[in-house]
Amino acid sequence: MSGTSASEYICKCTSACAGCSSSLILRHVLKAAGPDTVLVVPACCTSVLQGVWPNTSFNIPVYNVAFAAAAAVASGMAAAFETLGKNTNVIAYAGDGGTVDIGIQALSGALERETNFLYICYDNEAYGNTGMQRSGSTPLGARTTTTPGGKTHVKKDLDRIIAAHHLPYMATACSAYPQDLVKKVKKALSIKGPKFMHILAPCPPGWRYDASQTIEVGKMAVKTGIWAMYEREYDTLTLSGPTKAAMIKPAPLEDYLKMQGRFSGMSEEKVRMVQGEVERNLRLLKAEAEGTC
Amino acid sequence: MLTLSTGNNAVAAAVRQANPAVVAAYPITPQTEIVEQIANYVTNGSLKSKYIPVESEHSAMAACIGASITGVRTFTATSSHGLLYMHEMVNWAAGARLPIVMANVNRALGPGWNVWAEHTDALQARDTGWLQVYVSTVQEAYDATLMAFRIAEDRRVYLPVMVNLDGFTLSHISQQLDESPVSDFIPPMILDHAISTDAPMGYGCMTSSADYFRIRYDIERSMRDSVQVIRETEDAFASKFGRKYSWTEDYRCDDAQVLILSMGTLGKEAEVAVDILRSEGIKAGSMRVRWIRPFPEPDLRDRELVVIDRNYSFGFGGILASSIRAKTGKECYNVIAGLGGQEVTFNDIAGFVRERRIGEESWFGVDA
Amino acid sequence: MYEIRLHSRGGQGGVTAAKLMALASFRDGKYATAAPFYGAERRGAPIVSFIRIDDKPIKIYSQIHNPDLVVVLDPSILDLVNVFEGLKPDGKVLINAPGVPKQAEKYDVQHVDLTGIALKLNLVVAGSPILNTPVIGALAKMGLFSRESAAAAIQETFSDERNLDAALMAYEELV
Numbered sequence: 041m042s043g044t045s046a047s048e049y050i051c052k053c054t055s056a057c058a059g060c061s062s063s064l065i066l067r068h069v070l071k072a073a074g075p076d077t078v079l080v081v082p083a084c085c086t087s088v089l090q091g092v093w094p095n096t097s098f099n100i101p102v103y104n105v106a107f108a109a110a111a112a113v114a115s116g117m118a119a120a121f122e123t124l125g126k127n128t129n130v131i132a133y134a135g136d137g138g139t140v141d142i143g144i145q146a147l148s149g150a151l152e153r154e155t156n157f158l159y160i161c162y163d164n165e166a167y168g169n170t171g172m173q174r175s176g177s178t179p180l181g182a183r184t185t186t187t188p189g190g191k192t193h194v195k196k197d198l199d200r201i202i203a204a205h206h207l208p209y210m211a212t213a214c215s216a217y218p219q220d221l222v223k224k225v226k227k228a229l230s231i232k233g234p235k236f237m238h239i240l241a242p243c244p245p246g247w248r249y250d251a252s253q254t255i256e257v258g259k260m261a262v263k264t265g266i267w268a269m270y271e272r273e274y275d276t277l278t279l280s281g282p283t284k285a286a287m288i289k290p291a292p293l294e295d296y297l298k299m300q301g302r303f304s305g306m307s308e309e310k311v312r313m314v315q316g317e318v319e320r321n322l323r324l325l326k327a328e329a330e331g332t333c
Numbered sequence: 334m335l336t337l338s339t340g341n342n343a344v345a346a347a348v349r350q351a352n353p354a355v356v357a358a359y360p361i362t363p364q365t366e367i368v369e370q371i372a373n374y375v376t377n378g379s380l381k382s383k384y385i386p387v388e389s390e391h392s393a394m395a396a397c398i399g400a401s402i403t404g405v406r407t408f409t410a411t412s413s414h415g416l417l418y419m420h421e422m423v424n425w426a427a428g429a430r431l432p433i434v435m436a437n438v439n440r441a442l443g444p445g446w447n448v449w450a451e452h453t454d455a456l457q458a459r460d461t462g463w464l465q466v467y468v469s470t471v472q473e474a475y476d477a478t479l480m481a482f483r484i485a486e487d488r489r490v491y492l493p494v495m496v497n498l499d500g501f502t503l504s505h506i507s508q509q510l511d512e513s514p515v516s517d518f519i520p521p522m523i524l525d526h527a528i529s530t531d532a533p534m535g536y537g538c539m540t541s542s543a544d545y546f547r548i549r550y551d552i553e554r555s556m557r558d559s560v561q562v563i564r565e566t567e568d569a570f571a572s573k574f575g576r577k578y579s580w581t582e583d584y585r586c587d588d589a590q591v592l593i594l595s596m597g598t599l600g601k602e603a604e605v606a607v608d609i610l611r612s613e614g615i616k617a618g619s620m621r622v623r624w625i626r627p628f629p630e631p632d633l634r635d636r637e638l639v640v641i642d643r644n645y646s647f648g649f650g651g652i653l654a655s656s657i658r659a660k661t662g663k664e665c666y667n668v669i670a671g672l673g674g675q676e677v678t679f680n681d682i683a684g685f686v687r688e689r690r691i692g693e694e695s696w697f698g699v700d701a
Numbered sequence: 702m703y704e705i706r707l708h709s710r711g712g713q714g715g716v717t718a719a720k721l722m723a724l725a726s727f728r729d730g731k732y733a734t735a736a737p738f739y740g741a742e743r744r745g746a747p748i749v750s751f752i753r754i755d756d757k758p759i760k761i762y763s764q765i766h767n768p769d770l771v772v773v774l775d776p777s778i779l780d781l782v783n784v785f786e787g788l789k790p791d792g793k794v795l796i797n798a799p800g801v802p803k804q805a806e807k808y809d810v811q812h813v814d815l816t817g818i819a820l821k822l823n824l825v826v827a828g829s830p831i832l833n834t835p836v837i838g839a840l841a842k843m844g845l846f847s848r849e850s851a852a853a854a855i856q857e858t859f860s861d862e863r864n865l866d867a868a869l870m871a872y873e874e875l876v
């Protein structure tokens with residue numbers, strides 16, 4: 041692929057499931073970041089897919105840490121590297137549960153204190169590590185092991201919470217658009233201060249689709265507009281190409297929902313509610329990008 | 334009705350019988366199945382509880398506290414790091430005299446990540462004012478959870494109870510379960526200090542040293558009174574359901590010259606070791622310690638003691654061994670074994686007894 | 702006490718098979734335990750479950766090192782793991798395969814094509830043939846528990862009739 045490094049920082053021996061987009065994302069993130077990078081990982085699928093000591097499938101240093109602690113540990117590490125005169129990238133790589141649920145307090149604190157780090161939330165919309173329970177990031181209607189009848193609450197709007205911290209850089213991305221993702225990671229790491237990325241990570245066992253469909257599912261999320269991709273530099277919002285296209289001619293939401301077993305049996309009312317949320321979000325983003333809000 | 338159940342599902346089944354008004358819980362391996370099963374019950378309507386899918390364990394215990402102080406029955410379950418993360422509220426629940434019941438699926442503590450059995454998680458909470466019981470079979474997990482509600486909610490106690498079961502070893506094993514319906518075994522919960530607009534009061538206010546001190550003493554008095562309540566409850570349970578529990582589960586102790594003391598599933602494995610040792614002419618017995626808080630006064634007499642600790646207090650020793658030493662003044666051979674899910678077989682346990690060196694400590698498999 | 706070690710791959714239903722074995726023994730009036738052994742390994746990796754059957758309550762929680770019977774749900778595991786390790790001298794082996802694999806020849810082995818049975822009945826979930834119910838039929842034929850108890854365990858657990866059909870087919874086909 042053009043524009044990405046040939047070096048690999050994750051070996052092919054991870055214990056991720058077939059079709060895992062989270063590990064694909066991480067592969068691209070590390071290629072973009074290069075070897076002078078330390079990864080801080082709270083409890084999540086990424087803690088498991090490294091393998092069992094003394095083996096590890098990564099060849100950059102990884103600091104595994106408690107579930108709620110990633111952003112705070114990264115704060116300390118970033119401050120320490122600064123005193124040591126090192127420019128090492130500190131990247132926290134956390135799941136949606138570790139970000140929107142148990143980890144949000146530490147994240148908000150680290151962003152407010154202008155910690156010089158990149159925080160990446162890979163969003164598989166549930167607790168993968170423990171076998172797919174609901175998280176605050178699970179969308180309305182999705183079945184998980186703790187929402188066997190479909191989730192009754194809407195997905196937490198993480199990005200607007202983060203945006204309220206007025207960061208020099210934040211971006212959303214999706215595993216199905218790796219070039220866009222790599223560009224955003226590089227840009228984030230070129231900026232000093234707190235940076236945040238939220239990356240959609242379709243998950244075959246959790247979302248219940250065949251592993252071979254993993255790219256298609258990600259693309260469809262963007263084409264339907266249920267996942268919007270953009271960058272925000274302080275108050276300036278720039279929509280990414282695929283999302284602009286989706287705003288002009290969105291694919292039907294049902295096409296995305298139908299691909300995944302987790303939405304099977306979802307009521308029409310819930311589908312309409314999600315549709316309404318998608319439209320509202322795109323409308324707001326569009327108005328903001330055009331400077332009309 | 335006899336069914337086949339895992340330890341986790343037995344706990345969930347007991348919770349369904351107890352029918353708490355509010356369950357607030359957060360998933361963590363190896364407890365997750367309890368949370369999932371309760372979510373299933375609530376979704377299929379077989380449990381009427383309000384289930385709050387909180388965003389962390391600190392909030393799980395906090396939500397239970399908020400619910401319990403209104404006078405309703407509450408339940409949560411956790412394990413390992415979850416218990417550690419809720420530690421502040423664990424203390425709060427006891428200090429606020431709330432009869433919350435929690436299942437803790439015992440698991441090792443990171444780093445490094447390890448999801449297998451160890452008792453250090455719960456034992457780190459032993460000074461919080463919670464009653465703690467450790468179980469060894471699927472049936473006992475069910476029975477102890479049921480009894481926990483009745484004990485906690487007894488006016489003479491009004492303290493929370495933690496039911497501990499070994500991660501994976503017991504939480505994930507399938508054994509038979511007699512899911513006896515409780516009917517009136519657990520009386521309706523009445524909390525004398527429930528919050529109510531009918532009698533406005535301040536709770537947890539700034540408190541002077543003298544009053545604070547008295548409140549602490551009150552907790553200890555209830556802890557001591559709980560001894561009687563536990564005994565009564567276990568006796569009532571035995572006469573109703575025919576299954577007898579006590580402070581310790583004693584196996585061939587009467588004429589024993591050497592006693593194996595342990596907790597959880599190791600206590601069952603120890604009974605097999607006792608039979609082997611007896612066939613070799615060593616008069617062994619097994620005493621499985623069930624309650625750690627309140628702590629029993631075990632009948633140890635002049636027997637030699639081999640204490641197995643699946644836990645450790647760094648810089649001091651195995652916690653069960655230290656407790657027994659402190660309570661009885663007796664020395665023992667303390668074997669630290671099974672941390673992080675290390676396999677300990679009945680043959681290993683028989684070996685501990687054969688090689689006992691009273692007064693010493695040994696770390697099984699690593700200090701050779 | 703009769704001790705069984707069951708080898709499968711994650712996702713093949715080995716854990717459920719172990720539970721069904723315990724349930725069937727239990728319906729025979731015996732005591733039984735089924736313990737899956739989870740390693741922190743990759744998904745789809747070989748896993749083992751331990752089943753114990755006895756006339757008395759079972760007090761042992763540790764792993765089974767000297768099984769009376771080894772059951773292999775996926776013959777490809779034979780290349781990765783020595784499934785026969787510790788097998789008692791008079792111990793038996795049951796393998797899901799159309800014939801006896803070479804590695805198993807020197808043991809007291811029986812085989813049945815559980816995969817073939819599942820496919821024949823279209824007993825397939827998410828692309829994988831269901832092996833956990835047919836294997837119960839084969840084990841009943843080997844005398845581990847009665848045919849009636851095997852059927853009871855399956856019917857208590859599954860509503861799809863094909864599960865019982867598969868077990869009965871395996872019962873007939875075991876060689």
Ligand SMILES: Cc1ncc(C[n+]2csc(CCOP(=O)(O)OP(=O)(O)O)c2C)c(N)n1
Pocket residue numbers: 083084085086106107108134135136137138139164165166167168169170175360361362390414415418
């Ligand atoms: C304090 C604490 N509570 C619970 C857990 C159990 N736990 C580990 S990872 C995890 C879920 C992680 O979900 P997410 O952050 O979305 O990452 P994913 O597993 O989906 O990659 C949970 C609940 C824990 N390790 N620590």
Ligand code: SF4
Pocket residue numbers: 055056057058059060061062063085089164168169242243244245246
């Ligand atoms: S559960 Fe999902 S996120 Fe976790 S390793 Fe598997 S595919 Fe990846």
Ligand SMILES: [Mg+2]
Pocket residue numbers: 135136137162163164165166167168175
């Ligand atoms: Mg997740």
